[in-house]
Amino acid sequence: MPTATGHTSAIRASKVIGTSVFNPAGEKIGKVEDVVLDKQSNNIMFAVVGFGGFLGMNEKFHPLPWSTLDYQKSKDGYVVNLTKDQLKAAPADGIEELTRADGSGLRDEVYDYYKAPRYWQ
């Protein structure tokens, strides 16, 4: 899916990782920790965004479909259209758990939660 702002560039995963994530109010809510790739197809399975946490503790990792990350140049980051409550209720886990095995169990739940179109059957 194209980003909402219609950006057409290719982007290096190494640059996506570490990019800040903002809510629609413009508050920074986290950053991209990693991008999980699907080995079975040519797809990006999801981005992993770290939210919250203090001094490295209690940080939660949320898998977000790639299509939910809207890059805005003025912020040099992604805007995600989520309220605080939506974020609190969203699927989250530790980063190892999110990328264990084939990731596909959580994938269904994640795409449903964000109402993102599935790239698989």
Add this chain to the structure above:
Amino acid sequence: MPTATGHTSAIRASKVIGTSVFNPAGEKIGKVEDVVLDKQSNNIMFAVVGFGGFLGMNEKFHPLPWSTLDYQKSKDGYVVNLTKDQLKAAPADGIEELTRADGSGLRDEVYDYYKAPRYWQ
């Protein structure tokens, strides 16, 4: 496309980056420098593999379709089914050039060269 060895795991881009790349004879020929993601869709545009070079000089960067990288656990790396001559003749450029703008001009050439199925129209 599934990897030739049928791996089903999801894989973190941060782990793909830095993975060694081997030819079918088992010789290490390079490593994955980055993975370029398509902002316009949910796809992996290509992996960027650095080949050759000595003391950081003259290294060439080759865009390779994701489907050409066959992960083999015994090697802890990707095997790419290319001869030296095929590699020498393959599309290559500096890493900035490969990820400039939308990457799509080079993309056609790359997918044709490796006879990889196009994920776009």
